[in-house]
Amino acid sequence: MSSLLVAIIVVPFVVxxxxxxxxxxxxxxxxxxxxxxxxxxSVALIPTAAHHAQVTAGGLLRVDALSVVFLxxxxxxxxxxxxxxxGYLHLxxxxxxxxxGRRFYAGLNLFCWSMAAVPLVNGLALLWVAIEITTVLSALxxxxxxxxxxxxxxxxxxxxxSLGLGVALLATIIMYYAGTTVFGTAYDLSYTKLLAGASHxxxxxxxxSFVLAVLGFGTKMGLFPVxxxxxDAHSExxxxxxxxxxGSLLAVSFYAILRYFQIAERxxxxxxxxxxxxxxxxxxxxxxxxxxxxxxxxxxxxxxxxVEHMGILAIGMSFGVPIAVVGVLLHVLAHAAAKGTAFxxxxxxxxxxxTKDMANIRGGIGALPWSGPMLVAAVLAxxxxxxxxxxxxxxxxVSGGLSDPRxxxxxxxxxxVTIAFFGLSWFTTQTMLSPDPDPTTRxxxxxxxxxxxEVSIWIVVSxxxxxxxxxxxxxxxxxxxxxxxxxxxxxxxSPR
Amino acid sequence: xxxxxxxxxxxxxxxxVLVLLTEFAMLRAPLLRSQVRLYAFQSLVVSALAxxxxxxxxxxxxxxxxxxSFLLKVVLVPTLVLRLLRGADADLAGSPVVGMASxxxxxxxxxxxxxxxxxxxxxxxxxxxxxxxxxxxxxxLVAFVLIILRSDVVSQAIGFFSLENGVSVASLVVASGLPxxxxxxxxxxxxxxxxxxxxxxxxxxxxxxxxxxxxxDRLKG
Numbered sequence: 001m002s003s004l005l006v007a008i009i010v011v012p013f014v015v016x017x018x019x020x021x022x023x024x025x026x027x028x029x030x031x032x033x034x035x036x037x038x039x040x041x042s043v044a045l046i047p048t049a050a051h052h053a054q055v056t057a058g059g060l061l062r063v064d065a066l067s068v069v070f071l072x073x074x075x076x077x078x079x080x081x082x083x084x085x086x087g088y089l090h091l092x093x094x095x096x097x098x099x100x101g102r103r104f105y106a107g108l109n110l111f112c113w114s115m116a117a118v119p120l121v122n123g124l125a126l127l128w129v130a131i132e133i134t135t136v137l138s139a140l141x142x143x144x145x146x147x148x149x150x151x152x153x154x155x156x157x158x159x160x161x162s163l164g165l166g167v168a169l170l171a172t173i174i175m176y177y178a179g180t181t182v183f184g185t186a187y188d189l190s191y192t193k194l195l196a197g198a199s200h201x202x203x204x205x206x207x208x209s210f211v212l213a214v215l216g217f218g219t220k221m222g223l224f225p226v227x228x229x230x231x232d233a234h235s236e237x238x239x240x241x242x243x244x245x246x247g248s249l250l251a252v253s254f255y256a257i258l259r260y261f262q263i264a265e266r267x268x269x270x271x272x273x274x275x276x277x278x279x280x281x282x283x284x285x286x287x288x289x290x291x292x293x294x295x296x297x298x299x300x301x302x303x304x305x306x307v308e309h310m311g312i313l314a315i316g317m318s319f320g321v322p323i324a325v326v327g328v329l330l331h332v333l334a335h336a337a338a339k340g341t342a343f344x345x346x347x348x349x350x351x352x353x354x355t356k357d358m359a360n361i362r363g364g365i366g367a368l369p370w371s372g373p374m375l376v377a378a379v380l381a382x383x384x385x386x387x388x389x390x391x392x393x394x395x396x397x398v399s400g401g402l403s404d405p406r407x408x409x410x411x412x413x414x415x416x417v418t419i420a421f422f423g424l425s426w427f428t429t430q431t432m433l434s435p436d437p438d439p440t441t442r443x444x445x446x447x448x449x450x451x452x453x454e455v456s457i458w459i460v461v462s463x464x465x466x467x468x469x470x471x472x473x474x475x476x477x478x479x480x481x482x483x484x485x486x487x488x489x490x491x492x493x494s495p496r
Numbered sequence: 497x498x499x500x501x502x503x504x505x506x507x508x509x510x511x512x513v514l515v516l517l518t519e520f521a522m523l524r525a526p527l528l529r530s531q532v533r534l535y536a537f538q539s540l541v542v543s544a545l546a547x548x549x550x551x552x553x554x555x556x557x558x559x560x561x562x563x564x565s566f567l568l569k570v571v572l573v574p575t576l577v578l579r580l581l582r583g584a585d586a587d588l589a590g591s592p593v594v595g596m597a598s599x600x601x602x603x604x605x606x607x608x609x610x611x612x613x614x615x616x617x618x619x620x621x622x623x624x625x626x627x628x629x630x631x632x633x634x635x636x637l638v639a640f641v642l643i644i645l646r647s648d649v650v651s652q653a654i655g656f657f658s659l660e661n662g663v664s665v666a667s668l669v670v671a672s673g674l675p676x677x678x679x680x681x682x683x684x685x686x687x688x689x690x691x692x693x694x695x696x697x698x699x700x701x702x703x704x705x706x707x708x709x710x711x712x713d714r715l716k717g
Contacts, residue, residue, distance in 0.1 A: 125678040132685045136692040143699055151703050152712040154696055159652055162689060163643065166659045169682070170636065170666060177619060177670035186673030204617050232715040294717070 001048055002057035008041050008071070008116055009061065012078070016109035024101030028086040031105055035079030038116060042068065042075040050484040054192070062122035062191065065488035066262075069329045070119040070255040073336040074248035078112040080337075080465050084344045085240040087458025088351065104144060104238070111137045111244060118252040123189040127256055128165070128172050131220065134249060135161045142237040142245075153236035157229040164219025164226060168256070171212035175263065178205040191259065198266035207272060210264040213257060214276055220253035222307045223314065224284040231291075234303035235356065239347035242299055246306040246343060247336040254313055254332070261317065262492060274318040278409065281314030289416045292423030297356045298346050301427055302339065305382055308420045309335045315413055316397040317492075324400025325489040327393045334389030334473050338381040341466030344459055345375025349431075351455045353448050358427050362447035363436035370454055372432055374463040379428045381470050383421040389473025504552055505625040511545040512631040512665055514538075516607065519638045519658055523603055524596060526588060528650045528707075532577050535654050535661075539569035542664050549668055557676040558668075564683050565664070573657060573690050577650065580694060584701050593645050603641045607634035619670060629669045635662030648707045649700055653693045660686060 015034035019027040048055055049068040056062040063071065085108065091097035114134040121130050135158070143154035176189055182197040198206075219226040234242045257277075264273040288308035295301040309331070316328035348371040353361050365372035381388035384395075394417065401410030436449070454460055472478070477485075518538040525531045543566040550558035594602070610633040619626050639659035643652050667674065697707070704711055 125674070126681065129678075129681045129685050133688065136688050139692055139696060143696055146699065146703075148703060149715060151696070151700050152715055155649065155700055155709070155712060156715075158692065158696055159643070159656065162656050162693075163640070163659070166636070166656065166663060169660075169663050170633075173663065173667045173671045173674075176667075176674060180670070180673065184673075186675070188675050188678070205619060208617060231717075236715070291717070300717070 001045070001055045002061070004041050004045055005055060005057040005061045005063060005120055008038050008075070009113070009120060011037055011041075012109050012113035012116060016106050016113060019109055020102050020106035022102075024089075024091060024098065024105055027101065027105035028082075031082040031109055032079070032086060034109060035075070035082035035112070038112075039072075039075040039079040042071045042116075046072070046480050046484050050480055050487050056122065059188070059190070060122055060126065061120050063120060064191075064491060065484050066258065066329075066491050067119035067255070068484060069332060069488050070252055071116060073251050073333050074112070074115045074119070076333075076469065077244060077247040077336050077340050078116070080340050080344075080462050081108070081112075081240045081243050083458055083465065084243065084340075084347065084462035087456030087460075087462070088239055088344075088347050090351070100144070104141075107137060107141045107144065108240065108244075111141055111241070112248075115244070115248050115252050119255055122191060124172050124175055124191075124194065124259065125189045127259060128169055131168070131217065131253065131256055132165050134252065135165060135220065138233075138237075138241065138245060138249060141241045142233050144241075145236070145238060147236070149232075150236045153229075153232035157233040160226070160229040161220055164216045166216070167212050167219075168216025171209045171216055171260070174205060174209040174212065175260070178202055178209060178267075191262075194263050195266065198263045201263075201267045203268055206264055206267040210260050210268075210273055211276060213260040214280060217253045217256040217260075218280060221250050221257065222284070222310050223280045224287045224307070224311075227284065227287070227307050230307060231300045231303040234306070235297055235299040239299070239343055239350065242302075243340045243343035243347075246302065247340045250306055250310055251332050251336060254310065258317070258492065265492075270320050274320050277314040278318035281311045281316075281318060282409070282412065283311075284308070285311030285315065285413070285416045285420075289419040289423070292420050293426075295423070295427065296358055298349065298358050298361070298427075298431070299343070299356055301358070301424065302342055302346060305342075305420065305424060306339060308417070309339070309382075312394065312397065312413065312417070315409065316400070318409070319397070319401045319404050320493075321400035321403055322489050322493060323403075324397050325492050326485045327396025327400060329485045329488050330389065330396065330473065330477075331393035334381075334393050334470060337466045337469040337473065338378055338388065338390055341378040341463050341470070342375065342382055344462045344466065345371050345378055348372075348455050348459045348463075349375065352450055355448065358431050360448050361431040362434045364432035364434075366436045367450045367452055368454060369452065370460045371463055374460075374467060376428055376432050377467060378463070378470075379424050381467075383424050384417065387474045388467075388470040390470075392474050392477075505627075507548060508545065508625055508628050508669075509631070511541055511548070512628040512635075514541045515661060515665055516631050516635045516638065519635050519642070519662070520600070520603060522651075522654065522658060523599060523638065523642050528581055528588070528648070529578065531651060531654050532574050532581070535658055536570050536574040538658055538661050539565065539573075542661050542668075543570060545665065545668055549672055553672065555672055557679075558672065560676060561679050561683075564680065568683055568687055568690075569657070569661070572687075576690065576694055577654070580697060580701075581650065584707055593647060599641065599645050602645075603638045606637040606641055610634040610637040626669065629666055632662050632666035632669065635659075635665065647709045649697045649709060650707055652709070653697060656693070657686075657690070 139158040546562035614633040643655035
């Protein structure tokens with residue numbers, strides 16, 4: 001089993017190096033292969049992680065049920081995005097296009113490698129290192145299009161995320177100090193050790209470390225008020241990168257917060273960590289729901305939807321009921337699939353209409369006979385419509401929240417999610433379900449008339465993959481996966 | 497416990513205060529070049545503090561760390577940034593959003609907050625006096641002020657690197673036993689971050705022909 005962990009770390013890295021040297025046509029195939037292999041290896045870990053405590057490789061790699069959930073989410077999106085990118089990239093002929101393609105594929109594979117590494121590494125220190133690597137790699141990918149917007153977005157992203165990680169580093173060091181009171185001055189920050197000793201740590205120190213960690217890693221996760229880089233980076237990055245940022249980067253940052261949550265819960269009891277997450281979660285959800293009502297840019301709309309869903313994750317953890325925690329973990333998986341699919345659809349629309357401005361996009365369903373309806377389905381999935389996975393996960397979260405004495409929070413959650421649903425569905429119906437623009441009246445509306453037909457078969461395939469996953473998560477959870485989620489939820493629960 | 501600080505505690509506190517004062521000096525430095533030099537000096541103090549802790553507490557791994565951090569933060573980073581500055585042909589730091597005097601006042605305010613907030617935690621460390629931890633927290637907060645109120649990419653990047661210096665002091669105080677592999681990983685990360693900061697600064701300069709961030713206001717809402 002431990003060789004699986006090593007393989008998940010090695011395969012994408014090797015492929016990333018190779019893709020830098022081979023023509024990008026070969027890279028397309030290699031990346032799809034690498035994504036599928038890593039996803040397959042992660043799925044192979046599910047049965048073990050669902051039944052045994054942990055799998056380790058050396059002292060550096062370790063997975064338990066919690067990490068496998070996030071590993072599966074990020075490698076699934078790696079595979080799906082690899083398929084999508086094969087259809088999305090339009091490279092100019094000649095040296096410039098070739099150079100862009102090589103950089104893009106090397107960067108994409110490295111980025112996915114770093115995100116797979118986050119749940120695999122053992123210990124808070126290596127966790128911080130892995131997340132810092134995801135930041136710098138993704139900042140380069142945001143800048144790769146070399147437009148004014150991309151440069152601005154990547155600078156803001158790099159600076160704000162680095163500051164957040166500076167705070168998170170302080171959190172790591174303070175948590176290390178908390179550990180020295182039990183383990184002596186020299187020890188490694190491995191999870192097993194920290195979780196075993198956590199109940200004897202000094203509470204004030206752990207409290208400080210937890211708040212700093214939520215603030216620091218919350219910057220990468222897109223929690224209010226440190227989310228400001230997120231809409232810019234998501235809208236200016238190449239669309240495959242946007243999908244990865246939204247579906248897996250935010251999720252692995254949430255994973256980091258959960259690791260601190262696990263320790264803080266053992267030291268401080270459940271109330272304090274839950275309240276911190278509740279505060280950030282409500283604020284993020286409120287902000288996102290309101291911003292969703294006033295977007296013109298298709299990718300910014302999806303970006304604010306990510307802030308919304310990260311808020312839901314934080315609120316779901318604050319309920320602290322096992323059923324809500326299972327819902328949160330399922331939500332991570334379903335959000336990765338749904339947001340990925342929505343961005344793939346958005347990529348198809350953007351290629352077709354050559355604009356992100358939703359005022360100029362009309363009749364999407366007529367122009368894109370396959371990806372148009374599937375984009376609508378993905379947006380409905382994001383708004384928690386059955387039969388998709390997010391319906392099930394939000395249902396679990398809300399029903400957990402209603403069993404909590406503070407059930408007003410669950411009610412507030414439902415209201416804010418409804419506002420967000422309104423914003424998302426309003427713009428989607430406007431752009432996708434409207435009649436085809438008539439070329440003769442074009443000057444009045446600004447809508448762009450386009451020929452009917454798909455951009456690429458690869459995009460359609462990637463969206464089918466995402467929707468199938470969403471339906472599986474929503475209709476019938478495979479029993480192994482369900483056991484995995486239960487086990488991960490119990491790992492997150494306080495042993496007391 | 498004696499109220500007269502030992503020589504050891506005195507040296508450590510002095511070093512930490514020097515790091516904080518350098519941060520203030522960066523805040524008021526009008527030339528980008530002097531900011532980079534101040535950063536190099538600050539990193540030198542941090543490396544020296546690491547050697548000092550290594551020698552007095554007999555933690556041999558810290559010597560390696562001090563050497564690596566000297567090479568990276570005193571030699572490599574300033575050289576890279578100064579080279580970028582020569583290419584960019586820009587001398588003056590972006591004018592701060594508020595006046596210099598207000599900026600210093602804000603910085604004094606936040607550093608006092610950081611100092612007393614962390615001081616009230618009563619963290620006890622065997623490696624260094626805990627007042628050094630409070631001073632390190634103050635340094636981190638002043639670095640935030642520098643980044644938020646300055647409007648050019650070099651000041652902001654240097655602000656981030658100096659924030660890392662503040663965290664390094666904190667880690668010397670409370671986490672001097674951190675395994676070497678982890679410390680080296682941290683430094684390696686910083687190296688990668690420096691390279692990426694450099695790349696994006698270069699891209700920014702290439703597009704706008706300036707180091708100022710005043711034009712970075714297109715993306716909103």
